[in-house]
Amino acid sequence: MMEKIEYLSSHDFTQWACEQVRDGYGFVPLVGSGISTKSGILMGVEFTDYLTWTVYRCVAWPGKDQDGHRLDLRSDGWPRQPRPAEMRHAKKWVWRLFEEACRHCGLEPSQAKEFECCVKSVALVNGSAGGVPFEAALRRPLVPAALKCAETVVDDQPIKTFFRTLQHDEYLKTFRGDPETSPTSRRYIEESAVRALHDWRSTLEFLSRLRLHNDEHLCLEDAPSQAVVDSFNLHITRGRRPNLAHGMLCHLAARARMRTILTTNFDTLIEDAFAQIGESCAVFPVSLNGDLPPPDSVHAQNCIVKLHGGVAETRANHSLDEPPSDEDKRRFFHYIRGRYPDESKSESGFLPSNLLICGYSGSDMRCVHMIKYVLDSDPEAQVFWICHSHRDVERLYTLFAADGYEIAANLRVLHEQSASGKLKARVIATVSPRTDLLLYEFYQRLTLTLPRGGFNFPLSHNVPPEKSFAS
Secondary structure, eight states, X not given: OOSOOOOXXXXXXXXXXXXXXXTTOEEEEEEOGGGGGGGTOOOHHHHHHHHHHXXXXXXXXXXXXXXXXXXXXXXXXXXXXXOHHHHHHHHHHXXXXXXXXXXXXXXXXXXXXXXXXXXXXXXXXXXXXXXXXXXXXHHSOOOOGXXXXXXXXXXOXXXXXXXXXXXXXXXXHHHHTOTTSOXXXXXXXXXXXXXXXXXXXXXXXXXXXXXXXXXXXXXXXXXOOHHHHHHHHHHHHTTOOOOHHHHHHHHHHXXXXXXXXXXXXXXXXXXXXXXXXXXXXXXXXXXXXXXXXXXXXXXXXXXXXXXXXXXXXXXXXXXXXXXXXXXXXXXXXXXXXXXXXXXXXXXXXXXXXXXXXXXXXXXXXXXXXXHHHHHHHOTTOOEEEEESSHHHHHHHHHHTGGGTOXXXXXHHHHHHHHHXXXXXXXXXXXXXXXXXXXXXXXXXXXXXXXXXXXXXXXXXXXXXXXXXXXX
């Protein structure tokens, strides 16, 4: 952790953003799932717990859940949200499977503390004297995400990084190839389940491969079913409405020259927000095997580029961590800077812009590589990043400062660098738990007025408003 994490206040952040617009630049928002939380779409712990609960309902043997039967996603659909008592029961089941999987690899798991089945500290030690064999260390299960909490002391990143250098989720294949275990046995299914719970993408892939035959026999198919993944997308987005953040992106489209919106979300809330104010926009979903759309098509109108695909054929697998193609990086650069990196500014026919990132944590390396490509290819390009918490700022320092990209500390330094013509700050960061209100402030400071008539502040019925006054 950095000794001192510095970033701009929200006031200085919006002031600098307004000055960029008045100097003739535009903005290209890169929007993540964080802006959809107030619309009631599952995020964070709720998302992890829901997938864990679904695996439990699909895999637990008859009599171990309240309904006395396994769930079949293909015929029964996705389950309701779990109650707290049900979630604790599911986590106990996951912990039992985690212990068994560790012991099968010759490792003895020890749990120092436990509160509602959340792992506070995990130590993996060899069951016999001496060091842990290399093969056992590679095959040991990663800690399921639902068992982790803020105090969890375990680092699975080295193993994840090692298998990422191979291809997709080779970590799971180290277990699939175990000659001692029948792939149709109960233990194989259960251990595959607990191994898939370390990452939401692996969990979705596992559920999409799971089949229930004759209401009794479970098996894992070789190829995942995209239909199951698509049905999950439809389930968690059904009935959701745009919130203030989506609306402000639409109102800023003309005022802050945000004609292109990039998003990792697969929902339709941004285009729904455009429709609510009577504006049209083109939508370009980038499917599993698709490339980024041509820049000329993107620049031709207000448009949304869905980097992870739409509700159908969503990129919900480990391809999110694969490096983008050279052409995708060039097109991503063109969306933002209005030209290809090997063209001079005089050849550009489109307005140069900067990235405005909100609701996105930088967790998928495919997008991070494209962002860094923009910074590497144009020394004048900047990234304006709205972080949700101080932990997100720490992650920015890990992602960018370690590679030599300077992160802005205060507005005075930015003005001095800009006046001297030697702008060093490449990432302009701020922290705001309410991205929607920060965008609203940006609109007011930029236009010195409120959004046009008919605009409101919608809140989801199941998301209570935050406390804003002293009790």
